[in-house]
Amino acid sequence: MKQSLLFVPTLKEAPKDAEVKSHKLMARAGLIKQTSAGVYTYLPLAHRVIRNIETIIREELDKRGCSEMLMPALQPRDLWDESGRWDLYGPELMRLKDRKERDFCLGPTHEEIVTHAVRDYINSYKKLPLALYQIQTKFRDEMRPRFGLMRGREFIMKDLYTFHENQEDLDRWYQSMKEAYTEIFRRSGLETRIVSSDTGQIGGDEADEFMVMSEVGEDTISYCMSCSYAANQEFSGLSDGDVCPKCGGTIRTAKGIEVGNIFKLGTKYSESMNALFTSREGKREPVIMGCYGIGISRTLMASVEQHSTEDALVWPKELTPFDLHVVPVNYRDDALIEKVDGLVRSLEKDYRVLLDDRDERAGVKFKDADLIGVPYRMVIGKDFSNGKIEFLNRYNDHKEVLDLEDLAETLKSLNI
Ligand code: ATP
Ligand code: MG
Numbered sequence: 184m185k186q187s188l189l190f191v192p193t194l195k196e197a198p199k200d201a202e203v204k205s206h207k208l209m210a211r212a213g214l215i216k217q218t219s220a221g222v223y224t225y226l227p228l229a230h231r232v233i234r235n236i237e238t239i240i241r242e243e244l245d246k247r248g249c250s251e252m253l254m255p256a257l258q259p260r261d262l263w264d265e266s267g268r269w270d271l272y273g274p275e276l277m278r279l280k281d282r283k284e285r286d287f288c289l290g291p292t293h294e295e296i297v298t299h300a301v302r303d304y305i306n307s308y309k310k311l312p313l314a315l316y317q318i319q320t321k322f323r324d325e326m327r328p329r330f331g332l333m334r335g336r337e338f339i340m341k342d343l344y345t346f347h348e349n350q351e352d353l354d355r356w357y358q359s360m361k362e363a364y365t366e367i368f369r370r371s372g373l374e375t376r377i378v379s380s381d382t383g384q385i386g387g388d389e390a391d392e393f394m395v396m397s398e399v400g401e402d403t404i405s406y407c408m409s410c411s412y413a414a415n416q417e418f419s420g421l422s423d424g425d426v427c428p429k430c431g432g433t434i435r436t437a438k439g440i441e442v443g444n445i446f447k448l449g450t451k452y453s454e455s456m457n458a459l460f461t462s463r464e465g466k467r468e469p470v471i472m473g474c475y476g477i478g479i480s481r482t483l484m485a486s487v488e489q490h491s492t493e494d495a496l497v498w499p500k501e502l503t504p505f506d507l508h509v510v511p512v513n514y515r516d517d518a519l520i521e522k523v524d525g526l527v528r529s530l531e532k533d534y535r536v537l538l539d540d541r542d543e544r545a546g547v548k549f550k551d552a553d554l555i556g557v558p559y560r561m562v563i564g565k566d567f568s569n570g571k572i573e574f575l576n577r578y579n580d581h582k583e584v585l586d587l588e589d590l591a592e593t594l595k596s597l598n599i
Contacts, residue, residue, distance in 0.1 A: 184538065186537055186539045187540050187541050189227050189228070191213035191551070193550075194211045202329070203331070204491060204493060206331035208496055209484065210331070212555055214232075214487075215229055220328050220336065221329075221337065228504045231505075233339065233483055235503075236371060236483065236502060237341075240318070244343065248314055249314040249343060251316055252315055253317050254317055255296065256319065256321075257287055257289065258289070260285070260287060262295040262296065262456070263295055269286075269288075276291060276324070277289040288322075290319075290321060294472075297344045298453065298458050300315075302456065302457065305458065308461065310460065311347055311352070311470065312345060312346055312352055315344055316343035319339070320337055321337070322336065323338075330484070333401070333485075340477065345472065345473040345474075346471070346472055347470065347472070348462060353447055353472075357447055361377070368395075371482060371499065371501060372490065372498075372499025372501065373442065374489070375395055375443075376393075376404065376413055377391050377393060378392050378415055379413070379414045380415040380444065389446075391444065391445050392443070393443040395489060396439050397438060398438055399438070400440040402415055402438065403437070403439070404438070405425070405436050406436075407429065407432045408433045408434075410429050440481065442477065442481055443475075443478065445473070445474075446474050448474050450471055494553060496556030500558065503558055504537075505537040506535045507559050507594075508537045508539065508560045509523070509526070510548050510560060511563040512565075514542070522567070523538070533594070534599060558576070559599070560574075560575040561575075562574075566584070571586060572585055572590070576597070
């Protein structure tokens with residue numbers, strides 16, 4: 184892929200309203216462009232990373248028996264009246280009217296829609312369990328949209344809903360989804376901590392949040408120095424120095440970014456919206472539900488926050504938009520261009536390659552390459568005519584001059 188065609192509008196200065204490192208860097212690296220408060224265009228580089236996150240999510244959910252579908256963002260008021268949330272949700276709900284003055288909202292979440300979608304079908308225990316998910320744009324008129332993709336008013340979420348005949352089955356799936364989430368975030372190169380949380384708006388019994396520990400997080404987590412106890416402070420009320428309720432150890436607090444959460448919803452929606460099934464005992468019962476979210480655009484931002492300095496980024500292996508960044512210092516004379524293109528073509532057989540074909544000074548190209556953060560950079564300079572290139576591994580900052588003959592071996596050994 185030629186960089187000149189990719190559309191990577193890098194900037195010298197971050198926008199004035201960007202407060203946190205990841206937001207500044209995402210704007211400077213040409214990943215996102217704000218259109219209004221809390222609403223962003225995902226530019227091609229960011230879009231490639233988002234697709235990678237989505238692929239990981241799909242793989243981990245599909246292999247555990249979940250099915251992907253796609254529900255409408257435009258949701259009619261009557262379903263929200265059934266659940267009672269049209270009145271309860273408050274100003275975060277983006278409300279609008281159609282030409283006949285009927286009320287709609289832009290979906291902030293999809294419990295109503297998914298319950299409506301399945302309720303005629305799940306008439307018997309024989310139809311259960313079900314696990315349905317989608318990857319979609321959500322809308323929430325957040326009071327304080329900020330920190331770039333962290334708290335947007337329009338953002339990308341994966342939401343999954345499960346349906347069960349009894350509590351044991353919900354418990355089993357909940358555990359399986361907890362494992363899926365752990366795997367999704369591990370593969371995404373994010374270190375997460377699972378913390379128990381209160382159930383807030385949604386209601387139900389058990390809930391866990393997946394947190395990326397970070398100074399810029401909006402949540403405070405109380406965790407134990409001695410055991411695995413960790414809880415959202417909103418829920419635990421525990422502060423630095425308090426006694427751990429589980430083991431008596433000492434509690435510490437730290438900030439975290441919530442990238443995902445899982446809830447045991449119970450029968451809140453199935454009762455209010457009449458999603459009933461006939462049980463093994465022949466009784467009509469409300470189906471038991473679980474719901475599970477991942478903030479995909481927030482995960483992208485958390486990844487940038489975790490893998491960057493003020494001026495440089497290094498994408499984790501499974502998220503990176505490209506594997507190799509080929510940077511010719513000079514991409515002008517025809518014979519050289521032909522040779523570089525030949526090398527890139529051969530690399531593209533095995534790797535995703537970004538070629539900086541722009542007519543820019545070397546310094547500009549190097550700065551942009553640091554911002555873009557492709558893990559391996561190959562500089563094509565004067566020694567190219569002698570069969571040599573400069574190879575930088577950003578994961579360990581190791582730079583070496585390589586013979587082109589050894590390049591294939593080196594790349595193989597890196598397990599890209
Ligand atoms: P928060 O407490 O941060 O407002 P929430 O409890 O409202 O989150 P959910 O409704 O459970 O979040 O949404 C699932 C996931 O979607 C969250 O874990 C988070 O990663 C992401 N998310 C929620 N709100 C936003 C937002 N405004 N912008 C970006 N991502 C969001
Ligand atoms: Mg919220």
